Amino acid sequence: MRVTIAEVARRARVSKTTVSRVLNNKADVDAATAVRVREVIAATGYIPSAGAVGLARGVTRTVGMLVPGLTPPWLGELLQGAADVVESKGYGLLLSTAHRGAAALDEFSRRVSAKAFDGLLLVEPPDALRHLRVLHDSGLPVVLVGDRVRHPAFPSVGADNRQGGAAAARHLLGTGRTRLATVTGPRAAGCTADRLNGFNDAVRAAGLTLDPRLIIEGEWTSESGEAAIRQLLASGPAFDAVFAHDDLTAAGVLAALHATGRSVPGDVAVVGFDDIPLAAHTQPPLTTIRRPLRDMGAAAAQQLLARLGGAAPPEGPTILPTSLVVRGSTTVHDGH
Amino acid sequence: MRVTIAEVARRARVSKTTVSRVLNNKADVDAATAVRVREVIAATGYIPSAGAVGLARGVTRTVGMLVPGLTPPWLGELLQGAADVVESKGYGLLLSTAHRGAAALDEFSRRVSAKAFDGLLLVEPPDALRHLRVLHDSGLPVVLVGDRVRHPAFPSVGADNRQGGAAAARHLLGTGRTRLATVTGPRAAGCTADRLNGFNDAVRAAGLTLDPRLIIEGEWTSESGEAAIRQLLASGPAFDAVFAHDDLTAAGVLAALHATGRSVPGDVAVVGFDDIPLAAHTQPPLTTIRRPLRDMGAAAAQQLLARLGGAAPPEGPTILPTSLVVRGSTTVHDGH
């Protein structure tokens, strides 16, 4: 039999009101009374029912997190960052997946409507338009996380993709490369243009120009990286470096280069983006632009909790800096 | 203003009881009445408050999931498998991390006590003894998932590690290797002995014996794999194959072999365990024993939901078969 506040009150010979007061550290409770109540609480191991407290207070102390799926390699760090702050503030994290498509999203919408959580972290939300508007109208506090999708109506946290693209170009140029190829993300992704523009900026700043025939659209997969390189090798202009817009694509680039007998970084240098776990274990290890994924998750969670605490939403998007991680795919002196 | 059951009842000119009845598809509601109520529900977009329903029914329709952290590379698939079944049954998934140590576990224990969920999925639970016993006594339905920790008091889902170890040995022997080295997991992990025993079984069945000097204890990291190989190369007997007890360790093995000028699979063949995303992208790609992680997550979730539905817990642990995935680290004919 679960012990309830009524039971505690009875044993401490006070009213439920008083128990509630000491539970919530309200002032105006006689010291001796408070001690007695606390003793009973300790003795019985009483913990208030989350559901009952939630109903009475109109609040769940839970935040929802909608992710596109649980298998993207960059997701773990982001989730961990968010989980750490959410948990440390005593909130629960209710995880939902858009993985099963429309059915999953409908399920999810029901939970939103059922007030199953106080606020929402949206990671690269799919099918943005439709659901996002509904969310906004629902008044539920929402924070977007990620670089693919942005929406003016919501606060968001992402990485500095333009700066990252520029860093990639500068590093490549710095190692003496001049004919730079790029395998981008899908055009539809918000970060693709940023990474490309940053890259282009740095190239022009060095007095060079990008050959448009060396820019291939990828789709965040190693297969697309492989295909891009094979295509370039078969019928494109020569190149001595490749900037892939993510590490998975870069892994495909590496594989295609290896399969066709090119040496890395001897013949071609390769830079990726993200710094997922895999990046350190390719052969050679991958130089990459690191997205601060854990910090992104943490920042988003912090913003959301601040809003739940009554803070005003930040004006613009929050952009965290990326950093260059140099490994063997661009230089032989990587200290590995 | 959120619409409540009272509001629906008023508009449909019935009692809350009747609305509740049609909500829960009880029989004995006049067809016309039901239609009218449903119309109001549709028109208002009414969704019952999860918290209120939970309090009234004594049930949350949420399952908790405690993971050691969110960054292990094998976790994504497992989580996805669990999330798919949990979500498809209309349950929520409340994720907790043991990542921040004792403080996180205490937070977590509070949620257990607060009845924040109906059942619990425990992934490789840390600090098993103490918390597990408390959980068991609490009467909360629990299912364990993973291969490192097992506990007789709980139903569990894992992979067939012994069979996996045997498959690794048979494959290696089949490619003509005879001097087999092993980098195991930590001795404390339950699966380490199983993988080693299975490996040993198959070796003996082939009329050979394992050289104990070629068995090194690792710790599930690429660093430990690298160190093991360097040690073997420096002062151990010769070997022409390595079975690493997980893919991360195998990646370290590959790196050490490469750094010391050994060719894979020419000089040494390498087999890993798990088949994490990284395995397909090492150079050469890693032959490995695949754990059915997604199926494991799904099976555990299914068992848990079945118990919540009143089913009796299964007697023994549920053991899912592993499978051999052949790639370039053991054979040049990998079709890659």
Next chain:
DNA sequence: CTGAAAGCGCTTACAG
């Protein structure tokens, strides 16, 4: 077939 009432386990004015 339908509704009034009690109850789930808390919190929060309101009185004293």
Next chain:
DNA sequence: CTGAAAGCGCTTACAG
């Protein structure tokens, strides 16, 4: 400093 009562939004015997 303390308690009785109402209320959060549902469900569920119990009566009719």
